[in-house]
Amino acid sequence: MLTDLSQAGQGDVVLLHGCCHNPTGADISLDDWKAITELSVKNGFVPFVDVAYQGFGDGLDQDALGLRHMAENVEEMLLTTSCSKNFGLYRERTGAAIVIGKNSAEANNAKGKLLTLARATYTMPPDHGAALVKTILADEYLTNMWTTELSEMQQRLVSLRDGLCKALKNSHSTDEFDFIMSHKGMFTVLGFTAEQMQRLRNDFGIYGVDDGRINIAGLSESQLPYVADALAAVSQK
Ligand SMILES: Cc1ncc(COP(=O)(O)O)c(C=O)c1O
Known part of the structure; x- marks a missing residue:
């Protein structure tokens, strides 16, 4: 994998799954995340991490260890998270797109691009799923219930x-x-x-x-x- 990734450089985007790789289930280790992070810093490709199953592997925090290491060490990164599985909201289309930019001007440029894409694809997103997630995460009791149920799964x-x-x-x-x-x-x-x-x-x-x-x-x-x-x-x- 590292040999292949060493071909990627400036202007390339490398898509990685944050945890619970679909379809294989074979995840990379924290050391692997560190090695890919080093390669990204050295060669200049932008990592794009897709996190669709946070909490299903080893737990909410453990599943994010690798991508958190990456986010702390690269200048630019794209991150998408989905609430479809870990909140059971598949039909509500709930998640987030996060851009880490080199500086606030670059992050604002990326925001402009995302808003253009959103305008061209769905214009006005459904709010029900996001409102449910917000209600849960804003309330300690509900958050505890959610993390307990997720951990049971x-x-x-x-x-x-x-x-x-x-x-x-x-x-x-x-x-x-x-x-x-x-x-x-x-x-x-x-x-x-x-x-x-x-x-x-x-x-x-x-x-x-x-x-x-x-x-x-x-x-x-x-x-x-x-x-x-x-x-x-x-x-x-
Ligand atoms: C890696 C990965 N990313 C994204 C998705 C889809 O997420 P969403 O339901 O938020 O579109 C899936 C599966 O449905 C997936 O396996």
Whole structure:
């Protein structure tokens, strides 16, 4: 990744996922964030960090460690955050676009560009989702409820990943899928071919997309042994 990124320079924008990478679930480490930050400072590309699952990986603050390090050390950066998943507001189109500029004149230029884009695309945004998020974050009691529920969802994902790996280990004596445990957030890419994904669908009624991505949040405890059996069967050469 660093070899590829070292080709990027002035005038380039590099898009990164802040946490819980979609589709792979394979996140970069804090050391990786530091190395990419150094490369951005050295070569002059602008990082654009897309944060759609904050709180689903290791927790609200932990998931932002890498991008916070980056924001503190680069001169320019673009950041988009989404409240679709962590506030359950998918249909309300709620999030934020943040521009960090070298100085206030450059930040104002970027604001002008964003306002032109907004005018040309939606003109007047819906306010309901943003008003809900504002109500929650302005109130300590509601904020605590939200962080507690979010943390329960995060724990649920970790426990489903753990349960699936254990079921594969216990019933099929395989550690082939242990990488699922190291992945973060809702998604994992199984490394299956499109044909294997179709077998999962046709023979076992398990639906993932042909690139191998499955949604961990769509599993339930009681289905884990069945899913483990299916993965083991389909992974047989
Ligand atoms: C990385 C990433 N960014 C953005 C989005 C979309 O966010 P929004 O619902 O705010 O458009 C998704 C998924 O829906 C995503 O996986």
